[in-house]
Amino acid sequence: MLESQLEVPVAEFAYPYGSYNTAAVEMVKAAGYRVGRGCCTGVAHTSTDVLALRAIMAPNDLTKFQKYLEAR
Numbered sequence: 001m002l003e004s005q006l007e008v009p010v011a012e013f014a015y016p017y018g019s020y021n022t023a024a025v026e027m028v029k030a031a032g033y034r035v036g037r038g039c040c041t042g043v044a045h046t047s048t049d050v051l052a053l054r055a056i057m058a059p060n061d062l063t064k065f066q067k068y069l070e071a072r
Contacts, residue, residue, distance in 0.1 A: 011035060018055065025051045 002010045011034040015024060018039020028036045029051055036051040048054075059065050 012037065015039075020052065025049070 013028045013031075013033040013036045015028075015036060015038050018037075020028075020036065020038050025036060034050065035053060037053045037055045040054045059068060
């Protein structure tokens with residue numbers, strides 16, 4: 001659906017609310033996505049399952065986001 005609307009390939013999937021389990025990962029893989037991203041904060045390594053990548057939740061306010069980046 002996204003690919004037809006955007007007219008470009010969509011290879012990455014963001015799990016709704018960042019929540020996923022083994023069954024969700026398998027469905028994302030079966031759907032052909034190369035990468036899946038959740039909400040758990042952490043660092044990805046070369047051994048990390050690319051269908052269960054961690055992410056950092058960023059505020060949707062650019063000023064807060066800048067302060068967040070400066071604090072890290």
